[in-house]
Amino acid sequence: MSEIKVNSIKGVGASAAAITVNNTDGTCTANLRTRSNKNLLINGEALVHQRGDASVAVGDGNYLVDRFRFANNGTLTGTGAQDSTVPDIANSSYFAKSMKVTSTGTTAASSAGDYAAITTRLERNDVANLGWGTSNAQTVTLSFYVRSSKTGIFSAYLIGGDGFNRTFTFEYTIASANTWQKIEKTITGDTGGTWTYSSANTIGLGVSFVLENLGSGAGTTSTLNSWAAGNNYAGSSNQVNLFDTNGATFYITGIQLEVGSVATDFEHRSFGQELALCQRYYFQLVDDNTQFIGIGHSFSSSEIDVGIPFQTAMRAAPSLVQTSGGNYFGVLGGGDSTAYVDGNWTIFAPTEYGCFLYATPDATITAGNTKLIRSTNASARLAFNAEL
Amino acid sequence: MAIYKLNQHSTETEPSSVTLTDGSGVVLCIPFDETNADYQEYLKWKAIDGNEPEAAD
Numbered sequence: 001m002s003e004i005k006v007n008s009i010k011g012v013g014a015s016a017a018a019i020t021v022n023n024t025d026g027t028c029t030a031n032l033r034t035r036s037n038k039n040l041l042i043n044g045e046a047l048v049h050q051r052g053d054a055s056v057a058v059g060d061g062n063y064l065v066d067r068f069r070f071a072n073n074g075t076l077t078g079t080g081a082q083d084s085t086v087p088d089i090a091n092s093s094y095f096a097k098s099m100k101v102t103s104t105g106t107t108a109a110s111s112a113g114d115y116a117a118i119t120t121r122l123e124r125n126d127v128a129n130l131g132w133g134t135s136n137a138q139t140v141t142l143s144f145y146v147r148s149s150k151t152g153i154f155s156a157y158l159i160g161g162d163g164f165n166r167t168f169t170f171e172y173t174i175a176s177a178n179t180w181q182k183i184e185k186t187i188t189g190d191t192g193g194t195w196t197y198s199s200a201n202t203i204g205l206g207v208s209f210v211l212e213n214l215g216s217g218a219g220t221t222s223t224l225n226s227w228a229a230g231n232n233y234a235g236s237s238n239q240v241n242l243f244d245t246n247g248a249t250f251y252i253t254g255i256q257l258e259v260g261s262v263a264t265d266f267e268h269r270s271f272g273q274e275l276a277l278c279q280r281y282y283f284q285l286v287d288d289n290t291q292f293i294g295i296g297h298s299f300s301s302s303e304i305d306v307g308i309p310f311q312t313a314m315r316a317a318p319s320l321v322q323t324s325g326g327n328y329f330g331v332l333g334g335g336d337s338t339a340y341v342d343g344n345w346t347i348f349a350p351t352e353y354g355c356f357l358y359a360t361p362d363a364t365i366t367a368g369n370t371k372l373i374r375s376t377n378a379s380a381r382l383a384f385n386a387e388l
Numbered sequence: 389m390a391i392y393k394l395n396q397h398s399t400e401t402e403p404s405s406v407t408l409t410d411g412s413g414v415v416l417c418i419p420f421d422e423t424n425a426d427y428q429e430y431l432k433w434k435a436i437d438g439n440e441p442e443a444a445d
Contacts (some may be wrong), residue, residue, distance in 0.1 A: 199423075201423055315423070316421055318419075319417060320416070320417040322415050322416075323414055324415060345417065346417050347405055347418075348397055381414075385416075386425075
């Protein structure tokens with residue numbers, strides 16, 4: 001039997017070791033390109049789009065796809081959407097979807113503090129292991145594929161810490177118009193600031209991709225490649241303005257944030273896995289006609305109740321999101337003629353695991369009976385929102 | 389303009405949620421939960437002088 005004793009294994013032309021061996025405890029660390037559960041971000045390849053909007057305006061809080069929304073201040077005009085334009089990559093990192101932003105106006109640099117970005121947020125639960133705010137802060141690497149009709153300097157930033165006031169901003173250059181390129185940025189963990197993780201399900205970290213950064217207001221920084229305090233939004237002052245050209249486009253996909261100093265291959269999760277992860281923050285129950293909501297109970301002759309168990313434990317007790325109208329939700333069976341919800345549902349006793357909904361039917365129903373509750377209009381929509 | 393209205397079920401002694409109707413066609417029903425982001429927005433709105441939600445039915 002033979003034995004090889006080494007400190008590390010490194011490629012012939014590599015600058016870093018692929019495998020580093022601990023000399024005393026029998027363990028090693030490796031820069032595996034395909035390890036699982038490495039991407040801290042959810043829906044980085046834009047697969048899941050529960051809200052289903054064909055497009056949304058570039059407006060604060062509007063979601064392009066699950067987990068990725070606009071952060072915006074100012075008067076620019078544009079749209080965001082899930083798109084099928086993807087990078088052409090001849091390996092396992094093929095992508096099916098991307099996010100697309102299109103300028104629909106010509107907003108020139110005008111107002112200090114105007115900004116626009118695509119942003120996603122992580123729970124403190126999921127970033128506590130980074131050890132940021134301590135001397136053991138972990139290094140992370142952010143990678144993504146991007147394409148724009150505009151060339152020049154773009155920027156992205158991480159934001160977190162107590163008060164959401166620790167930021168790390170970096171620039172990247174889009175050299176060729178309408179050409180996909182991969183951006184990789186290694187970020188040293190923040191050893192400063194205060195990162196408290198006791199409120200485990202609240203905001204832990206934000207990752208933003210800047211689209212516009214006008215003037216010199218609160219949305220602009222010239223501090224690059226290091227952690228800084230005091231910026232709520234922190235695009236580079238050199239940032240290209242996507243929205244000064246009508247029809248200008250910006251695409252992004254394959255977004256990955258991982259521990260370590262190497263950008264490894266994108267971690268493709270199954271659609272089911274990705275959907276379940278998204279449903280912790282947003283759970284779409286109804287988005288069409290004739291969809292089952294639940295088995296209800298006529299609490300009284302003028303109130304229908306229904307219990308809703310969530311598909312996965314949500315981050316927090318969620319809000320109910322609904323699109324309702326005349327005859328959108330049917331109350332069937334129980335010996336009565338079909339009735340419909342009059343007005344809106346109200347959420348009751350929600351937890352992260354489920355809730356009750358109650359509403360007033362548009363006709364008297366027999367108290368104490370079991371009812372089938374379902375959508376009765378193609379525009380009916382019920383969802384639960386626990387986004388950060 | 390956003391309009392908030394309190395909700396109180398017949399079994400409750402005080403409101404436990406608020407409904408937001410902002411004219412977009414989408415209606416939000418927001419529980420009083422400190423970790424709910426919509427509830428935090430409601431608290432910001434309510435903290436502005438003069439802003440009061442409609443009373444529950």
